[in-house]
Structure formats: C-alpha cells, structure tokens
Amino acid sequence: MGSVHAPHRLVRRDAAGYRAALVSRARVATPPRAERCCHAVRRRRRMARGHRLVAGHPANNGNAVTIGIEAAHNGTAAWSEAQYGAYLKVVRAINKRLGNPWNKVVAHKEYGAIQGKWDPGNLDMKLFRQRLLQAPDKPLVVMNMIELEAKENPWVGVRKAKPGAGGERKVGRDGKGRFVEYENAHIYFHPATGAHAIPHGGLFEAYAERKWETGELGFPVRDFTKLADGAVMAFQGGVLYRKDGKDHHVVKGVIGQRWALEGYEKGPLGWPTSDEISNGTGGKRQAFEHGVLEWDPSGAVKKIGDAAKDLTLVNAAGIPLAVEAVDLIAA
Known part of the structure; x- marks a missing residue:
C-alpha cells in the first residue's frame, strides 16, 4: 500500500458510510473507513482515528466508531517529515469535518484491550496529539x-x-x-x-x-x-x-493473547501466579490462580504449522493464529 505523501487533498466518496482518502500526485493512501477497517498485516500499520477512546465506546471494536487510515511503515524507523505531516493534516481535516477537536485521535495500540497491538510503531501519540493543536503554518514548538x-x-x-x-x-x-x-x-x-x-x-x-x-x-x-x-x-x-x-508477574506473547481472550484477570484463569517458564519441549507454560496456559510450537499441544512460530500471521480480528496453539489446562 502506498505511503502518504504531500501534496494531498481530502475527497469524499459516497459509499456504505463516510469515507475519506488522501490523494497525492503519485500514490493514494489506504482510505480511512467509517464502516469497517482492515487489521494491520506485516508492513501495513494502522491508526484508528476520528474518535478517541471514551466512555461508552466498545473496548475492542473500534471499527464501528472510528475512521481508520493505514500507512506503509516498518514500525521501527523514524517517520519521514512528509508521512508524519500527512498524518497530521488528515487527522485535522477529518476532525474538522466531524466537528471534533483537532487532537481527538487514538492509535491502534492505544485502543485495543487485546494485548499485542503495537502499531503505529515508533510514534509517540502524546506528542502527536500536541502537534495536532499547533498551528500548521507555524514552526513546531519543542516540548x-x-x-x-x-x-x-x-x-x-x-x-x-x-x-x-x-x-x-x-x-x-x-x-x-x-x-x-x-x-x-x-x-x-x-x-x-x-x-x-x-x-x-x-x-x-x-x-x-x-x-x-x-x-x-x-x-x-x-x-x-x-x-x-x-x-x-x-x-x-x-x-x-x-x-x-x-x-x-509479566504476561506476554501468545500466552498473553490467549489470556486476554479468556478475559484477563476477570476470566476463569484469574491473575498470573508465575512468569512464563519452559515446558521442556520447546514451548512455554504459565500458571494462573485457577489454571495453566501452555503453548508448544513442536505440536505437543496442537500442531498448526508455520502459524505456531510466525506471529505476523493473524486472523480477521488481528490476533496471531498461534493463539490457537494454546490449550486451557484445568487446575
């Protein structure tokens, strides 16, 4: 998917819901969608936008209440001035169109309650929101x-x-x-x-x-x-x-994803009572108050091929397919 570049303009399309797209001379950015947003895969990083997470909004389904935009980025490199500036401009434009404050924005990594959402990478959202409030025609103020x-x-x-x-x-x-x-x-x-x-x-x-x-x-x-x-x-x-x-205790990786699906500390497992430890067959095991989660890419729990090792392979909800390799073991 093309990167966001300036110069650009905001256009409106009549679709199932309000849709905006950045159009540049060379490329078109992924259209922000009000009706549905794709989850990020591999080199595509998504920022959920238009509505910051507030009371009354769903914890994990921001697609129904946000407009999202993707940008091509590897998640670790510095953001180019053109790409960062385009993000600022399109957020301001959409919020102006919706009658929102210019800094009303939330990142994918901030919105989702499910662990593992980290995009957009290498982007300080607190600084980003401050930048949105600064006059676009004035030099950036160092904070x-x-x-x-x-x-x-x-x-x-x-x-x-x-x-x-x-x-x-x-x-x-x-x-x-x-x-x-x-x-x-x-x-x-x-x-x-x-x-x-x-x-x-x-x-x-x-x-x-x-x-x-x-x-x-x-x-x-x-x-x-x-x-x-x-x-x-x-x-x-x-x-x-x-x-x-x-x-x-620290919860992370595929076990952390599965624990989240079980309801975190309010779910049947309760709070973690250990960190991850080796299960002796190349996998990981972690104890909780009322049970154990175990993940073994060798197939001792469930063999799911490449998905057991490649966390970039995700399902429609953006959750790694390797989560399916974790079985709940009764205490």
Missing part, C-alpha cells in the same frame, strides 16, 4: 514530554530534580531514553514510546526488580491502569501485572 506528563498527572507530586532537560537522567542502550524521579512516581521517556509515569507503591518497585529499562521489559508503552485489586502497565517486553499483596 519537554516528561514535564508535560507531570503537568497532566499532578498525582506524581513534587519533582526531585532540577527542571528541564538538565534534571533528566539519560538511560537506554541508545542513550535516547530519559527519566525523572517524582514524589509518587518515576516518569520515563523514549522518543519511540513517549512519556509514561510509573507509580510508586508496587509497579515501579516491580519494574526495578526486573532491572528497569535494561531488563526484559524495556520502556513503558502505555499508561498504567489501576484495577479493582491490583494494577497493570504495558512495556515493550510484556505487560506487568501486580495483584495487591501478591508478587508481580
């Missing part, structure tokens, strides 16, 4: 995303470092990460993942035990969520769960 995160989350409390970039500590293998300690949280930032506050009192301490950003978790990719009896936060390397009064 400190850690300070913005603290301003929008006053619960983090007093900053325990001098203001500005001079008070930030550089972290990460590439040296592009930053963090600042606050009274009630640490705020971590990386250009690829954005700024996110990790609260003290459970989640941050668990993150520290797993060697912070240098460990398996990497940088945070979504804001934390307080659950009825615990908390959860998504990182590059998995989703960190901590039940009140219990130890912390």
Whole structure:
C-alpha cells in the first residue's frame, strides 16, 4: 500500500458510510473507513482515528466508531517529515469535518484491550496529539514530554530534580531514553514510546526488580491502569501485572493473547501466579490462580504449522493464529 505523501487533498466518496482518502500526485493512501477497517498485516500499520477512546465506546471494536487510515511503515524507523505531516493534516481535516477537536485521535495500540497491538510503531501519540493543536503554518514548538506528563498527572507530586532537560537522567542502550524521579512516581521517556509515569507503591518497585529499562521489559508503552485489586502497565517486553499483596508477574506473547481472550484477570484463569517458564519441549507454560496456559510450537499441544512460530500471521480480528496453539489446562 502506498505511503502518504504531500501534496494531498481530502475527497469524499459516497459509499456504505463516510469515507475519506488522501490523494497525492503519485500514490493514494489506504482510505480511512467509517464502516469497517482492515487489521494491520506485516508492513501495513494502522491508526484508528476520528474518535478517541471514551466512555461508552466498545473496548475492542473500534471499527464501528472510528475512521481508520493505514500507512506503509516498518514500525521501527523514524517517520519521514512528509508521512508524519500527512498524518497530521488528515487527522485535522477529518476532525474538522466531524466537528471534533483537532487532537481527538487514538492509535491502534492505544485502543485495543487485546494485548499485542503495537502499531503505529515508533510514534509517540502524546506528542502527536500536541502537534495536532499547533498551528500548521507555524514552526513546531519543542516540548519537554516528561514535564508535560507531570503537568497532566499532578498525582506524581513534587519533582526531585532540577527542571528541564538538565534534571533528566539519560538511560537506554541508545542513550535516547530519559527519566525523572517524582514524589509518587518515576516518569520515563523514549522518543519511540513517549512519556509514561510509573507509580510508586508496587509497579515501579516491580519494574526495578526486573532491572528497569535494561531488563526484559524495556520502556513503558502505555499508561498504567489501576484495577479493582491490583494494577497493570504495558512495556515493550510484556505487560506487568501486580495483584495487591501478591508478587508481580509479566504476561506476554501468545500466552498473553490467549489470556486476554479468556478475559484477563476477570476470566476463569484469574491473575498470573508465575512468569512464563519452559515446558521442556520447546514451548512455554504459565500458571494462573485457577489454571495453566501452555503453548508448544513442536505440536505437543496442537500442531498448526508455520502459524505456531510466525506471529505476523493473524486472523480477521488481528490476533496471531498461534493463539490457537494454546490449550486451557484445568487446575
């Protein structure tokens, strides 16, 4: 599918529902669709757009309430000025047409409750929404995303470092990460993942035990969520769960996808009680309060060919076909 390039214009098509398309001199971007959006596969990355996730919207079926647009991108490279600028322009145009605030937008990775949605990759959505509010004919204003995160989350409390970039500590293998300690949280930032506050009192301490950003978790990719009896936060390397009064565990990969389908901690399995461990035959096994999930690509559970190893093979809902290789084992 063609990349989004400028110059472009917004056009309307009479179809089953409202549809908009970016048209450039050379290529046409995937049309945003109000009636139905395709899930991303391989090199296509989708941003769910037009409506930010709000109360009353479905948790996993954004197609009915959003207009989506795809862009050709490998998920790790820097976004070109033309492609990033086109995304800004089309979001503003659609929101203007719908009478929405210019920054009313949500990414695929932010909307879906099912684990594993990561696209569009290497795009800081908090910064993107700030860019949408800036005048398109003016130079971009440089923003400190850690300070913005603290301003929008006053619960983090007093900053325990001098203001500005001079008070930030550089972290990460590439040296592009930053963090600042606050009274009630640490705020971590990386250009690829954005700024996110990790609260003290459970989640941050668990993150520290797993060697912070240098460990398996990497940088945070979504804001934390307080659950009825615990908390959860998504990182590059998995989703960190901590039940009140219990130890912390990471859920990820195909087992994490299947656990999500079972209903997360509210489903029949309950909370995780271990991390993934080897099942002795090349697969993985993870224990939960009321059962076990096991995945074995060798076929000990179920042989499904290439889909057992290739997580880019997905079904119509965008869930890896390898999920079908996980069987629920009664406790």
